[in-house]
Amino acid sequence: MTDTRLITSPVSTAAPAALEIIGVRKDFETFSALRDVHLRVNPGEMLCFLGPSGCGKTTLLRIIAGLETQTAGQILQNGKDVSWLSPDKRDYGIVFQSYALFPNLSIAENIGYGLVNSRAKRGEIKARVEELLKLVGLPTSGNKYPSQLSGGQQQRVALARALATRPGLLLLDEPLSALDALERIRLRGEIRRLQKQVGITTIMVTHDQEEALSMADRIVVMNHGVIEQVGTPMEVYEQPATPFVADFVGKVNVLRSVALGNHRFQVGDMELECDACDGAFDPGEAVNLYLRPEDRAVEHLRDDTPNRLRAKVTKVEFLGGLCIAEVTADALHGQVLGLHFSLNQLHDLDIREGNTIDIALRANRIRAFSAASTPKP
Numbered sequence: 570m571t572d573t574r575l576i577t578s579p580v581s582t583a584a585p586a587a588l589e590i591i592g593v594r595k596d597f598e599t600f601s602a603l604r605d606v607h608l609r610v611n612p613g614e615m616l617c618f619l620g621p622s623g624c625g626k627t628t629l630l631r632i633i634a635g636l637e638t639q640t641a642g643q644i645l646q647n648g649k650d651v652s653w654l655s656p657d658k659r660d661y662g663i664v665f666q667s668y669a670l671f672p673n674l675s676i677a678e679n680i681g682y683g684l685v686n687s688r689a690k691r692g693e694i695k696a697r698v699e700e701l702l703k704l705v706g707l708p709t710s711g712n713k714y715p716s717q718l719s720g721g722q723q724q725r726v727a728l729a730r731a732l733a734t735r736p737g738l739l740l741l742d743e744p745l746s747a748l749d750a751l752e753r754i755r756l757r758g759e760i761r762r763l764q765k766q767v768g769i770t771t772i773m774v775t776h777d778q779e780e781a782l783s784m785a786d787r788i789v790v791m792n793h794g795v796i797e798q799v800g801t802p803m804e805v806y807e808q809p810a811t812p813f814v815a816d817f818v819g820k821v822n823v824l825r826s827v828a829l830g831n832h833r834f835q836v837g838d839m840e841l842e843c844d845a846c847d848g849a850f851d852p853g854e855a856v857n858l859y860l861r862p863e864d865r866a867v868e869h870l871r872d873d874t875p876n877r878l879r880a881k882v883t884k885v886e887f888l889g890g891l892c893i894a895e896v897t898a899d900a901l902h903g904q905v906l907g908l909h910f911s912l913n914q915l916h917d918l919d920i921r922e923g924n925t926i927d928i929a930l931r932a933n934r935i936r937a938f939s940a941a942s943t944p945k946p
């Protein structure tokens with residue numbers, strides 16, 4: 570198979586990159602936290618570094634900020650080499666997970682802090698702080714203190730403070746993870762709206778795939794110190810470049826199979842067709858087939874519909890409007906599939922434990938990866 574590790578969505582190389590990361594490596598003594606990372610960030614885009622704990626996303630963000638020094642490689646901002654500049658000489662604003670506001674300063678003073686340091690005039694600072702308070706939806710909170718605000722409000726203030734000096738780059742290090750679920754959802758919408766309104770190039774670190782899918786223009790999926798894929802949320806979800814990406818972003822079923830050639834795979838007693846697979850598997854090769862829970866058809870099935878099977882429902886998990894049914898079929902030799910059904914479909918098709926249903930696995934949605942490339946759990 571071709572090496573899919575560095576598959577990226579096409580980006581224009583005509584416009585200068587807002588940020589370019591070239592061959593960055595980071596070693597902590599004998600441990601390599603980042604290995605040969607290359608990335609171009611386009612002006613005005615929102616990029617999310619997504620990956621499991623320890624994959625190196627925070628280290629990469631800290632290197633961009635100058636809070637950590639790379640072992641090798643370069644960082645260019647708007648074409649200028651900033652690799653060895655101290656943090657205060659770089660052009661960015663940053664928001665951390667913990668709000669990190671000065672408790673003894675008012676909200677207005679917190680927001681204006683960087684402007685005071687830059688020796689802006691008092692009138693200018695006042696006007697800018699008022700503008701930012703409005704921008705983050707806290708127009709009347711300037712005289713309050715951090716302890717009088719909720720976590721979400723404090724994070725809005727941290728955001729306003731990061732934007733105060735009109736930096737060229739906004740860095741967000743897990744800015745939502747200290748908030749409760751509702752506030753997280755509210756604030757992620759607000760950050761995205763604000764980012765678009767200001768038009769600032771933004772990089773956000775998160776381990777939450779839903780956050781990345783809902784907020785990013787492009788997602789950088791990282792694992793063990795390398796970039797596995799860069800793409801739009803839709804690309805990363807629908808065309809995962811590696812088994813890790815398929816597994817980490819969204820839910821997925823994995824069926825063990827043997828390649829038969831010509832886009833066909835033997836799973837138990839069934840031959841599955843897989844239109845989207847590139848066919849570069851040797852017949853007899855062990856291949857894992859990846860199928861999202863929604864990639865099943867239940868209506869308009871004909872005798873010649875590919876990948877059609879009769880399955881037994883072994884479990885139904887009621888989750889509200891969208892439910893998960895676990896099904897298995899003798900033909901699949903006991904391999905279990907978790908499939909999404911709407912609540913209405915559960916009722917209409919009488920999908921409940923012990924019943925059998927006719928389904929088809931969507932041939933154009935199955936992804937195939939050599940079993941040899943699948944990460945061990």
Ligand SMILES: Nc1ncnc2c1ncn2[C@@H]1O[C@H](COP(=O)(O)OP(=O)(O)OP(=O)(O)O)[C@@H](O)[C@H]1O
Nearest residue numbers: 597600602620621622623624625626627628629776
């Ligand atoms: N100062 C350090 N000294 C030694 N090892 C470090 C140091 N900082 C980070 N690491 C290691 O580098 C790896 C990457 O860490 P990093 O914090 O970048 O991961 P992450 O993807 O941001 O994970 P998390 O979401 O848990 O913060 C981890 O294995 C971590 O233990």
